[in-house]
């Protein structure tokens with residue numbers, strides 16, 4: 001070994017120890033001929049001191065070394081003189097009195113400082129990812145990610161799960177996104193698809209009698225990277241036989257609570273995880289991934305609003321819309337600027353405008369936003385009416401009531417945006433609090449207006465809820481509930497799963513509702529339909545995303561900060577320069593011709 005100790009591990013108990021350390025040069029300071037260097041390895045940094053009077057040769061070399069050079073030093077651990085300790089460093093009570101230094105490698109001047117916080121532009125950080133990852137916070141993120149995955153592997157192995165790899169080169173298994181395709185050289189004109197998830201394979205493993213499967217699975221979806229997404233991402237994919245929904249949810253909850261208490265004990269984890277239905281989540285929080293760190297719950301006041309003379313309310317109700325809103329406790333005194341900000345948020349989300357009632361003193365007073373549409377009518381209703389609205393919404397003196405009018409599902413989208421905005425404004429979103437919840441009984445289908453057809457809300461393998469199968473022949477497909485569930489945390493979706501269909505006839509019926517012809521069904525899903533005829537056990541599973549979970553646990557604002565080599569928003573890798581053109585020979589080998597070249 002080139003070292004006898006890790007830089008970050010030394011403490012005052014080590015005073016007097018002879019040590020050999022190796023690492024990278026960080027900051028340097030020269031004080032009257034004495035040189036102080038920070039020496040850093042993965043474990044942390046320590047101050048190494050060179051005194052020309054006691055170590056003349058070493059000091060001469062120390063004068064030469066520059067930031068990020070790789071060196072080995074030998075010396076004695078020394079308790080720092082009183083008053084010169086550095087509480088900001090874990091090793092701040094000690095320093096190394098160096099006797100020898102060997103340069104192991106030099107470094108060019110890095111394009112940015114290798115420090116705790118980097119001001120560097122993200123594209124530069126990704127271009128020099130190996131330097132970016134050398135920064136302590138990035139190494140901490142990778143470490144925590146490792147701990148999360150290790151916890152998962154141990155937890156599931158202890159419960160008789162088998163970790164099984166499934167192939168990356170497969171045939172399309174649709175999860176509702178676009179496939180990445182890989183041309184086959186041996187079978188010209190044919191393509192493999194990269195898995196959007198190992199969904200069908202894990203179900204086939206259940207037919208195979210594996211009973212408990214998991215995999216830390218890479219999934220590929222060729223989507224526009226709008227939000228904080230990646231083209232390839234990692235899921236804990238798991239599946240179990242002979243289980244019901246609660247078995248999967250119980251296991252997931254035990255896994256998450258155990259893991260977080262083990263790897264991030266400083267987090268304020270709320271448990272048990274509430275389980276609410278999709279319908280309830282939409283009603284109370286206007287969202288299927290509600291942030292439960294705070295209340296701000298919704299109330300439907302359509303009935304009361306229908307008594308008002310307010311045109312915006314009345315026309316929404318006439319068109320079978322709703323008037324819905326929430327109470328902002330203690331904020332009746334929001335000034336005009338703050339109200340304008342709320343109104344702007346409502347409009348940016350797509351709403352026509354925001355109505356509000358300030359509950360001042362004992363009498364609620366209706367006031368309208370400055371929006372013209374709203375001013376034209378007016379909530380000039382008797383105080384008694386305002387009181388009834390306030391009572392229905394649970395508002396009291398000092399509270400502010402916000403109301404929006406519109407049609408579902410858009411109204412809920414606006415309300416959810418308002419709820420999030422207000423929570424940020426009032427700083428209700430403590431990042432150390434982890435408020436998980438299971439959202440269950442998702443609708444089976446969603447109407448796809450542009451394609452004029454029904455899509456699966458989750459995926460086509462999801463079983464309808466108990467007693468709902470008969471409804472599949474009916475008219476109201478949008479009302480059918482399924483056995484699909486999500487795990488959400490602090491307003492993000494962290495996992496999706498479902499109890500599956502394990503019967504060929506039912507599965508075929510779902511495909512036909514989704515508009516697939518018999519031929520399409522057979523060519524895309526023939527293998528799983530056939531397998532269902534050979535004794536498929538009842539089964540179900542879930543697939544928690546690892547990237548977002550680690551981002552939440554590390555307090556990272558982007559999932560890119562918890563992935564070693566992520567892609568940019570445009571799907572490129574600035575380090576390897578991917579994607580990139582390939583040579584004509586490779587194209588010929590693959591029987592491909594490029595018909596359109598990018599500028």
Ligand code: ASP
Pocket residue numbers: 175196197198199238496497498541542543
């Ligand atoms: N395969 C699904 C997904 O990737 C998860 C599941 O149903 O297990 O969302």
